[in-house]
Amino acid sequence: MSGIVLKNICKQYDKEHYAVKNFNLDIHDKEFIIFVGPSGCGKSTTLRMIAGLEEISDGELWIDGELCNYYEPKDRGLSMVFQNYALYPNMTVYGNLAYALRIRKVPKKEIKEKVHQVAKVLEIEQLLDRKPSALSGGQKQRVAIGSAIIRKPKAFLMDEPLSNLDAKLRAQMRIELAKLHRELGTTMIYVTHDQTEAMTLGTRIVVMKDGVVQQVESPANIYNNPRNQFVAGFIGSPSMNFFDAYVGEEEGRTTLYLGGTELGKKFYVDGSRGQILKEQESGKKVVLGIRPEDIWEYEDAVHRGFDETSVNIVETVTAREMLGAEVILYFDAQNKSHAVRLRPDNQTRTGQEIQLYFDPEKIHVFDKETGENLFYREEISL
Numbered sequence: 001m002s003g004i005v006l007k008n009i010c011k012q013y014d015k016e017h018y019a020v021k022n023f024n025l026d027i028h029d030k031e032f033i034i035f036v037g038p039s040g041c042g043k044s045t046t047l048r049m050i051a052g053l054e055e056i057s058d059g060e061l062w063i064d065g066e067l068c069n070y071y072e073p074k075d076r077g078l079s080m081v082f083q084n085y086a087l088y089p090n091m092t093v094y095g096n097l098a099y100a101l102r103i104r105k106v107p108k109k110e111i112k113e114k115v116h117q118v119a120k121v122l123e124i125e126q127l128l129d130r131k132p133s134a135l136s137g138g139q140k141q142r143v144a145i146g147s148a149i150i151r152k153p154k155a156f157l158m159d160e161p162l163s164n165l166d167a168k169l170r171a172q173m174r175i176e177l178a179k180l181h182r183e184l185g186t187t188m189i190y191v192t193h194d195q196t197e198a199m200t201l202g203t204r205i206v207v208m209k210d211g212v213v214q215q216v217e218s219p220a221n222i223y224n225n226p227r228n229q230f231v232a233g234f235i236g237s238p239s240m241n242f243f244d245a246y247v248g249e250e251e252g253r254t255t256l257y258l259g260g261t262e263l264g265k266k267f268y269v270d271g272s273r274g275q276i277l278k279e280q281e282s283g284k285k286v287v288l289g290i291r292p293e294d295i296w297e298y299e300d301a302v303h304r305g306f307d308e309t310s311v312n313i314v315e316t317v318t319a320r321e322m323l324g325a326e327v328i329l330y331f332d333a334q335n336k337s338h339a340v341r342l343r344p345d346n347q348t349r350t351g352q353e354i355q356l357y358f359d360p361e362k363i364h365v366f367d368k369e370t371g372e373n374l375f376y377r378e379e380i381s382l
Contacts, residue, residue: 003028004050004155004187009059011045011211019045020211023059027155027189032181034202035191037234042211043191044159050189051080051157064154079148080157083164085140087132093119093143094128100151118146121183122176138169145180155187162197174200195235199223207231229287229371232364238292238328238339240364245288247281254278256288256365258313259334267358268309269365276374277365286374287366292328292341294362301357310357320350329354 009023020042027033035043048054050061052073061068068076087096097115106114119125122142132140141161148156162170178201181188192198198205199219207214207222207230215227226232232240246257250266254274258265267288269277277286301307315331315338327346330339331354340356348354365374 003031003064004189005060005062006046006050007060007062009046009049009061010057011042011049011054012057018211020049023211023213025206025213025216027187030185030187032178032188032190032201032203034198034205035189035208036193036195036198036205037208037214039193040210041208043193043206043208045211046208047080047157047159047189047191050076051078052076053080077154078157079151079153079155080159081141081144081148081161083160085132085144085164087140087143087147089132091131092128093124093130093132093135096132096143097128097146097150100147114150118150121149121180122146137165138173141165141173142176145177149180149184153186155189158188158190160192161190163192163194170194170197177201195237199235205235207234209234225377226364226373227376228373229289229366232289232366232373236291238341240289240291241295241338242336242366243288243290243338244334245286245365247277247284247286249278249282254282256286258288265313266311267313267360267363268311269360269363270309271360273360273363273365273375280374281365281367285368287368287371289364289366290358290362292339294359295340296357296359297342297346298355298357304359306360307357309360313356313358314353315356316353317348317350320348 004027006023006025009020010018011020012018023046035046037043045054049056052071056069063076088099091099094115097118098111101111101114116125119128122145124139124142124146127135127139135143162173165173174197190201202219204216205219205222206216209230215222215231222231222235226235233242243258248255248257254269254277256267256269258267296304298307315333317329318332319330321328325344327342327344328339329342329348330337366372367374
């Protein structure tokens with residue numbers, strides 16, 4: 001298969017409202033592509049346009065080198081796995097798996113071989129005689145995936161297939177899906193609002209907002225090199241901390257004043273990043289972003305060599321979460337709650353003060369008006 005290409009794809013319901021606008025993406029053979037974003041961002045609509053379940057208002061959809069805008073769903077060579085499993089309740093697991101082959105007049109002997117082959121891959125051989133009502137949520141999802149696999153499609157389309165499962169089962173199924181993708185070597189396009197699924201499954205992630213693609217890159221690049229403030233805030237848990245800041249200068253060093261004025265807490269930015277801020281944003285208000293794991297206590301800051309960058313960053317802990325392998329501390333600043341991720345041996349309690357140091361190589365600074373990341377770098381390898 002040569003891949004799936006979307007060129008300026010749009011879904012327009014009226015003159016004012018676009019569900020999807022100018023969507024461009026080249027999906028390579030054997031990729032695991034993730035569409036992620038908040039509810040209503042257009043990710044499921046895009047998937048349904050690829051499947052042929054939604055009409056394309058404008059743009060071109062190419063599948064395996066053919067323009068497929070007006071192809072019927074059955075003629076596109078794709079298989080779709082839905083959130084609600086879409087199994088036939090009156091059929092056994094065997095019947096559900098065999099159905100797609102029966103309507104294509106595949107010989108019974110071949111159907112039997114393929115059903116048992118797929119059941120073995122998905123470890124559901126012992127369930128072939130049961131009906132869907134006798135299956136758990138995870139077992140139903142395996143059967144639904146099996147019904148898609150058995151056709152050997154050009155690509156699998158998955159619309160939030162794990163959202164009905166509990167947290168433990170979702171984690172197990174993520175591992176199974178990743179393993180399945182490696183074994184089958186087939187293109188997968190997967191829609192989710194769960195960033196954990198996006199980060200762990202995707203070879204590339206498509207982040208969407210209000211029908212518009214915000215960024216398309218590998219999970220590592222999306223996390224470490226977000227294009228804008230929306231992507232930075234959407235990906236990550238706890239999410240990135242954002243502070244209003246003012247760009248100034250002290251003793252020849254570019255200085256970020258937290259709070260948007262030249263008073264109070266401040267943070268020095270040296271090197272190339274400091275130069276970018278000095279040249280582009282001097283005297284302006286910006287948004288400083290930093291992830292919880294990139295904020296440290298004094299001893300760690302000394303060890304890493306940036307103990308002199310943060311000045312007077314002392315905060316009162318408002319909440320504490322002990323998660324076994326780490327501690328999350330929360331503090332309030334600028335009328336927002338912020339988080340810092342620390343080692344599990346940290347003993348700071350709620351109500352106590354903690355002095356914090358920001359890693360200058362891990363900060364992000366966003367334009368106050370456009371939200372664009374001033375430190376974004378094209379096509380880096382992380």
